[in-house]
Amino acid sequence: MRVGVVTEIKPAEKRVALTPAGAHELAEAGHEVLVQAGAGIGSGFSDQMYVGAGASIVVDVDQVWAESELLLKVKEPIAPEYGRLNPDATLFTYLHLAAAPALTDALVASGTTAIAYETVTGGHDPARPGLPLLAPMSEVAGRLAAQAGAYFLQDPFGGRGVLIGGVPGVAPARIVVIGGGVVGTNAARVAVGMGAEVTILERSIARLTELELLFDGRARVLMSDPLTLREEVSHADVVIGAVLVAGAAAPKLITRDMLSDMRKRAVIVDVAIDQGGCAETSTPTTHGDPTYVVDDVLHYCVANMPGGVPNTSTRALTNATLPYVRALADEGVQGALSADPGLRAGVNVAGGEILVPAVREALDASRTVVDHGRMAA
Structure with missing residues (x-):
């Protein structure tokens, strides 16, 4: 052939x-x-x-x-x-x-x-x-998502000026990962390794159990429901959208009104942007111009993150x-x-x-x- x-x-x-x-x-x-x-x-x-x-x-x-x-x-x-x-x-x-x-x-x-x-x-x-063919790029994108969150959380790049891992006497950044699949797991793993305070939101009972065993107390693992999602996002420095419905458009879990409850200059890294994004305010960006701001929240929505x-x-x-x-x-x-x-x-x-x-x-x-x-x- x-x-x-x-x-x-x-x-x-x-x-x-x-x-x-x-x-x-x-x-x-x-x-x-x-x-x-x-x-x-x-x-x-x-x-x-x-x-x-x-x-x-x-x-x-x-x-x-x-x-x-x-x-x-x-x-x-x-x-x-x-x-x-x-x-x-x-x-x-x-x-x-x-x-x-x-x-x-x-x-x-x-x-x-x-x-x-x-x-x-x-x-x-x-x-x-x-x-199996989505998994390798999901692994790469998840790991990059944590890096992107840490990078754009810095003040010169529009973020809150918070060091991802903190220092002795100063709290680390709070990272909320929405979705506990391949992207979310890899994002959480890197964020934990960088010293962040990490929360993973997931809807599958079976996957919640797996994540609890995998992270063994190094990350909070919570059932994702609308009230918990809103509460966790409102206190986050970085939100990583790692939602996947195979072949379908990503559900809009982060609504526009939720942004007003978020910390000013917090960062949303929407890895689901290839499937339309999991935030209502997400629109695709590029590595050359990766971020934009809506309601004082920085959005990183690069549609080909592994291309970096x-x-x-x-x-x-x-x-x-x-x-x-x-x-x-x-x-x-x-x-x-x-x-x-x-x-x-x-x-x-x-x-x-x-x-x-x-x-x-x-x-x-x-x-x-x-x-x-x-x-x-």
Whole structure:
């Protein structure tokens, strides 16, 4: 199979979808690997490294898109790439379609088969629990979220001027993590390690028990209900939104009116922004312009947080995706999908149809809001 890798063009995105080691494995298996010139430079991988691994370097991005049977990306296609989508290729990348109606429309119109990393499940394989292709970037994003909270809590960057771990005689920062999944657990782990006072809010009884055992008293673990959420957020220096409903839009747990109860110049790090954000006041930002202020609360809503550490993120991503890429290439797309129900769950769009109910529901809801707004205007 001909596998293509293109340069990411989303602002400040330097990750690449395949390492030279991954390209070598595909080439050794008899597949042709096309890599756009310069695609790996931002992650520390030169064109020469890919050539040495058995890949071909292609200067023309349109050629890579047009000739690839399996097109690998990291982030979802953006508007300049919509015209390159075609029905003869399978796209394998993060998509987050519940928050992207324009992209969804483009995929539907193109006839492309689009497999989203974030909705691939472990299927029946106990070695691949949960969402195996979302997990590595969730780990990175969670750890970065704690770092971002500590950084932007400093006065020169708009925060309250509080040191995350305090000093003897002075209290540390209070960090509230909403969600105890992969993102939340990793955020809490780093925050605890930095000496912060950490509270994790979670709704699953089973997960609450696991978190209690994991942190063993080093973090408070509380049931997340509206009253507890409001109370904890109001006393926080940093709030990390780590909510996930697989494939669906994130629930708006932090409402606009809650900001008035928060500490002035507190920080919200909304890791759920790829799925629309878990705060009503969240809107996507970039690494180049990462924050903004609403009601005296600093918001950090970078939509590709792991892109800030592209070398680490690219290696972690390829470690997770390569077995699936091999399956798609070795068995053919239909063969791989038939054999693996977990991979099949990743197909978001195919044959001009949206196949994930949660995506359809989220897009229908967003379009209803837009239509009502037009009617009111």
